[in-house]
Amino acid sequence: MDIRKVGIIGCGMVGSSTAFALMESGLFTDMILIDVNRDRAVGEAMDLSHCLPYTRPVEIRAGSYRDLADCGIIVITAGVGQKPGETRMDCIQNNVKVLRSIVPSITEYNKDAFLLVVSNPVDVLSYVAYKLSGMPSNRVFGSGTVLDSARLKFILGRRLNVDPRSVHAFVIGEHGDSELAVWSSANISGITLDKYCAHCGYARHEDNKKKLENEVKNSAYEIIDRKGATYYGIAAATRRICESIVRDEHSIMPVSTLVSGHYGIDDVYISVPSLIGSGGVEDILDIDLDPQESNALIDSAATLKTALRSIGFQ
Numbered sequence: 001m002d003i004r005k006v007g008i009i010g011c012g013m014v015g016s017s018t019a020f021a022l023m024e025s026g027l028f029t030d031m032i033l034i035d036v037n038r039d040r041a042v043g044e045a046m047d048l049s050h051c052l053p054y055t056r057p058v059e060i061r062a063g064s065y066r067d068l069a070d071c072g073i074i075v076i077t078a079g080v081g082q083k084p085g086e087t088r089m090d091c092i093q094n095n096v097k098v099l100r101s102i103v104p105s106i107t108e109y110n111k112d113a114f115l116l117v118v119s120n121p122v123d124v125l126s127y128v129a130y131k132l133s134g135m136p137s138n139r140v141f142g143s144g145t146v147l148d149s150a151r152l153k154f155i156l157g158r159r160l161n162v163d164p165r166s167v168h169a170f171v172i173g174e175h176g177d178s179e180l181a182v183w184s185s186a187n188i189s190g191i192t193l194d195k196y197c198a199h200c201g202y203a204r205h206e207d208n209k210k211k212l213e214n215e216v217k218n219s220a221y222e223i224i225d226r227k228g229a230t231y232y233g234i235a236a237a238t239r240r241i242c243e244s245i246v247r248d249e250h251s252i253m254p255v256s257t258l259v260s261g262h263y264g265i266d267d268v269y270i271s272v273p274s275l276i277g278s279g280g281v282e283d284i285l286d287i288d289l290d291p292q293e294s295n296a297l298i299d300s301a302a303t304l305k306t307a308l309r310s311i312g313f314q
Contacts, residue, residue, distance in 0.1 A: 002114045003072035003246055003278070004029045007063075009102055010078030011035035011044045012143060014118060015237035018077060019060070023048055025239050026056040027246045032063040032071065035078070065105040071113050073242055074106060076129065079119035091120050096128055096311050103132040107228075111135055114245060114280050117142040118238055122175045123256045124307050127269040130258060131313060138280040142256030144271030145179055146237040147170040149254055151216045152181055159212070160200055162188055169193070169289070171216060172254050172271050173300030180297060181213045184290040248278035258283045263294065265301045268308070272297075 006028045008019050015035070031048075035041040036185060041062035048060045061067075067073055079095035098119070106115070115133060117126045117140070126142035133140055148171035150164075157164030169186035173179040186193040194205055202208065223230045244251040254271040262272065262284050275283040289297065308314040 001072050001110075002030070002070045005032070005071045005073075006030070006242070007032040007034065007068045007071040007074040007113075009034045009074065009076050009106075009161060010119070011037070011040045012077065013229050013231040014085055014234055015075075015077035016044050016048075017231040018075060018118070018238050019044060019048055020051075021235040021239040022075075022242060023051060023058055023060065024055060025243065026058075027239075027242055029059055031058055031060045032067045033060070034063060034068075038062060040284050043082070044236070054302065066109055068106060068113070069109040071110060073114045073116060073245060074110070074236060075116045075118060075242075076102060076125075077118045078102060079125075092124055092307060092311060095119055095121075095125055099125055099128050099132065107133050107135070110288050111231060114140070115140045116238065116241060117256070118234060120175070121307065123269045123271065123304050126256045126311075127258070127304075127308060128311070128313060130269065137258035141258075141274075141281050142175070142269065142271075142287065143234060143237055143241065144256035145173065145175050145254045146241060146271075147233050148175060148179055148216055148271075150233065150237060151219050155212055155215055155219075155254070156186075156193075160188065160196065160202075164197075170254050170273055172273070173297050174304055175256065175271060176303075178296075178300040178303045179217060180293060180300065181209070182287065182289065182293055183195075183217065185287060228231045244276040245278060245280065250275055250282070252285060254274070255281060257284065259284065259301070263289070263297055265298065268301050268304050270297075270301050295308055 003155045033041040033045050045062045079098045103241045122142040130140040153167040154163040156167045166189045188196040252273050255274050256269045256271045259265045273285040274281045
């Protein structure tokens with residue numbers, strides 16, 4: 001297995017944006033693009049390759065599933081995108097069908113790679129990919145709420161006039177309408193959020209928290225309404241996850257992973273803070289949650305289990 005070789009399945013806006021982000025990262029020396037429309041994959045590979053005089057070397061080409069045989073990371077972005085007015089869950093039936101085709105085609109040639117699921121609904125599809133692949137759960141996981149957490153950090157940073165990289169906060173649970181922001185541990189470089197807000201002259205913390213959390217939840221819907229799809233943010237989130245694997249960074253990110261015995265949750269893929277390194281999801285962290293957050297996370301897991309039962313996976 002070559003950890004510097006990456007495969008991307010699906011060359012739509014998310015897949016092509018992810019390919020561009022990974023090309024720019026310098027993490028990989030070989031990139032395979034696969035799409036049901038081979039001409040699209042060939043065209044994307046050509047277009048990306050024309051960037052190479054200005055980036056670090058990487059071989060980019062359209063390929064087949066056979067070409068994934070020695071890939072270290074395989075990113076799945078294929079599927080039917082979320083349309084205006086739809087929730088991520090509305091994509092579930094069609095995208096499960098897509099995975100039923102893709103995953104066996106991957107495992108025919110490669111059972112040792114990391115499968116990183118990006119397609120929505122990502123928590124449900126990550127569980128489906130895990131079941132279909134027969135691979136260990138630490139090697140099959142989803143992008144989860146890594147993007148949602150970035151949105152929360154950006155929105156908080158903008159409101160508090162502080163660099164979003166100094167904002168430390170997680171969004172956990174479903175990557176969708178039942179997700180929750182973990183306000184109880186949110187801080188600005190070690191200063192509790194409530195204390196920093198008071199320092200900035202902000203009051204009515206609970207009302208503002210609810211408003212900000214809704215802004216995070218609804219930002220994808222607004223982007224889709226305005227431009228048809230979201231892709232830059234998830235491409236950056238995917239690159240960040242890949243960085244931690246390739247460089248064995250042991251970074252903590254809320255990826256969608258198999259949770260059994262943590263937070264009172266069992267046998268469901270859901271986004272919780274996890275240690276990401278060369279072993280994939282190397283550990284799940286049980287961060288402190290207040291009672292309201294704990295109940296909300298359990299409710300979010302129940303939502304995902306209901307979705308899994310609806311497609312016959314539980």
